[in-house]
Amino acid sequence: MAPQPLTPEETEQALAALPHWTTDGDSVSRTYSLAGHLPAAAMAMHIAAIQEELNHHSDMTIGYNKLTVTVNTHSVGGRITELDVALARRIEQIAAGHGAE
């Protein structure tokens, strides 16, 4: 069953527990700073594995040492759902291990 889009209030409540994650209303996003380019690429690969496990995929952008993750739920027309929040939580759980700030 398709997940229901979160209300703005539900989104804000979810983000309150996700430091530095932001929303533009239609997606949630976080930019991490890593120690360098390869650490950024390594974290992106780790996130990709989590996304395959969850079958839920973000758009990732790698700069020199920056990794930006932006996600919403395609199956409900590009809105924010609990699936996006769940992915953000999983990414936050691995960030410290990558030295991401």
Ligand SMILES: C[C@H](O)[C@H](O)[C@H]1CNC2=NC(N)=NC(=O)C2=N1
């Ligand atoms: C067919 C496949 O299961 C679907 O396209 C999955 C894959 N990954 C996904 N990722 C995101 N962000 N939203 C989706 O609705 C979604 N659906």
